[in-house]
Amino acid sequence: MNRVFMRTSRMNAFRLPLHLTARAMPLPRQKRRLKKLNGRIRKLKSDMVDISEQQKDIKEGQRQVREKFEAVESQYDQLRKETNQIMQQSMNTQIRLALMFQILKARENQEHDKAAQLTCALRY
Template identity: 55%
Template sequence: MDAQIAINKAASKLLGKSSEKYMRRRFKKLKEQMKEISKEQQSIREGQRQVAVKFKAIEEECEQLRKETHQIIRQSANTQIRLSLMFNILMAREQGDFSKAANLTQLLREIIARDNVSQSTNP
């Protein structure tokens, strides 16, 4: 054990001041590199945060578009039903089936009233 310590001391004396300067320069350079890496990591974290914020905004926009698309599909189906009823009312009147025309007209009124109520509760 004592021999190892003696060897280390002898090596330090042989290497002298130039070795110590080299180690200090190297240590300083490593510290600078670590600072640079730290800055880069901070930049990466900030970029990841910005991407997360943008991704959340896109998800919210997609959800809004899904809701709007669903609303449009529902409105289109309701319009199709109304048009079909109107056509059947016209056909019943042409054929002189006024009872059927009256029933279909009443059904159309009920559908329109129901849709108006649901539209006023769901703006």
């Protein structure tokens, strides 16, 4: 397979390997090979353009997903803040109701000094 083709000179004094001569291959064979090679190159270039477009589409999709994720994360933070605020308000309401109930009990039991202390606590 790895044969070195030799081309003889006119004088037959010495022989040069084909890859060192001006025409290594016959012209029609060289043209066919160049056509094949050029076809492969064109195919690779078009494939590279397609791949480049696909990469741009992927990057755009990733950007959109990132934006959507950030929007969802922002909504999550907002909902968490609102939930915490509602929980705090609910706890404050429960405490105020408990104080009011204790004030009523103190008044029923004629404990006016305790009712006055609880009323002051309720104001703050």
